[in-house]
Amino acid sequence: MALIPEIINVFIENTKNIYNYTVFQLKHPSFTNIYYCVLLAYLFCFTLEVVLPKQRDHGLLSRKGFWLDTFYVFFNDVIIYIIGLFGLSAVTELVFLKTLGLFNIHSLKVVDITSWNPILQVGIMFIIQDFCEFWAHFFLHRFDFLWAFHKIHHAQETLGAGSTRRFHFVEMFIFKPIIYIPFAMIGYSATDYFLFQITVQNVWGFFTHTNIKVKWGFLNYIINTPETHSWHHAKNIPRHYGVNYASILNIWDLLFGYYYLPKDIKPKLGVPDQKEVPTTFLKQMIYPFKLIFSGKYKSTTGNQTSIKPPKL
Ligand SMILES: [Zn+2]
Numbered sequence: 177m178a179l180i181p182e183i184i185n186v187f188i189e190n191t192k193n194i195y196n197y198t199v200f201q202l203k204h205p206s207f208t209n210i211y212y213c214v215l216l217a218y219l220f221c222f223t224l225e226v227v228l229p230k231q232r233d234h235g236l237l238s239r240k241g242f243w244l245d246t247f248y249v250f251f252n253d254v255i256i257y258i259i260g261l262f263g264l265s266a267v268t269e270l271v272f273l274k275t276l277g278l279f280n281i282h283s284l285k286v287v288d289i290t291s292w293n294p295i296l297q298v299g300i301m302f303i304i305q306d307f308c309e310f311w312a313h314f315f316l317h318r319f320d321f322l323w324a325f326h327k328i329h330h331a332q333e334t335l336g337a338g339s340t341r342r343f344h345f346v347e348m349f350i351f352k353p354i355i356y357i358p359f360a361m362i363g364y365s366a367t368d369y370f371l372f373q374i375t376v377q378n379v380w381g382f383f384t385h386t387n388i389k390v391k392w393g394f395l396n397y398i399i400n401t402p403e404t405h406s407w408h409h410a411k412n413i414p415r416h417y418g419v420n421y422a423s424i425l426n427i428w429d430l431l432f433g434y435y436y437l438p439k440d441i442k443p444k445l446g447v448p449d450q451k452e453v454p455t456t457f458l459k460q461m462i463y464p465f466k467l468i469f470s471g472k473y474k475s476t477t478g479n480q481t482s483i484k485p486p487k488l
């Protein structure tokens with residue numbers, strides 16, 4: 177089959193499969209159903225915000241952007257996963273295989289760990305996923321073109337559980353299918369990757385953005401908490417391209433020198449050119465493209481994440 181029709185075919189087939197899977201899941205609520213687990217995680221973090229609010233200068237539902245964030249949760253976790261991300265992961269696998277085929281390699285699988293001890297499998301997948309996400313996040317900050325998209329996530333002056341999903345879907349389209357490749361190399365399908373991704377990474381994201389008044393002490397050195405992640409969203413930081421890129425394990429930031437958690441100051445959330453970023457969904461979807469096509473995305477380099485120029 178010619179490559180383009182094959183790509184389209186793989187995309188449509190996989191999208192159809194995940195659509196059917198999603199519809200089935202949504203019709204059958206249970207505690208082992210991933211969509212309802214995600215919803216429960218959101219409600220749990222939301223409850224924490226009711227009980228232990230950190231910023232009290234806004235009501236829970238009247239937090240600036242609360243409804244927009246809630247829409248993003250639905251849009252990114254359901255719509256984008258169904259109509260794009262899953263199919264794209266399968267297409268990426270196909271293109272990789274075709275490219276490797278030129279060198280007479282016909283499988284991405286280097287080792288098959290799918291029959292190993294389940295705990296070991298989860299551990300390996302977790303480390304791979306989290307390490308790749310860390311670098312993907314770093315690149316989103318480091319390169320102007322990618323920052324134009326990621327800026328949508330950072331242009332938030334308040335955070336709440338739903339803030340985790342306020343980001344441009346192009347971010348996911350660029351990185352998630354690439355991060356699937358190491359999963360394919362150890363024997364997993366796009367479905368396995370999808371399920372692992374949504375349950376582990378997406379659920380944790382709610383927690384790290386939760387607006388709660390809790391000190392996490394030594395845990396901050398190990399895992400990404402609302403404390404460390406609020407500094408990731410701060411603009412009063414010493415690094416030009418940001419700090420605390422971790423998804424779940426803060427050890428990557430410690431290891432590569434990006435860990436930042438000052439004791440005596442508070443994070444000022446948002447981006448330096450906050451006013452330039454639109455506050456409605458459709459405009460936010462268009463904004464990065466406007467920046468890129470007008471060439472303005474390059475001029476945002478000077479005020480990426482931090483207010484001050486880097487001292488490092
Ligand atoms: Zn970021």
Ligand SMILES: [Zn+2]
Binds near residue numbers: 329339340385405408
């Ligand atoms: Zn965030």
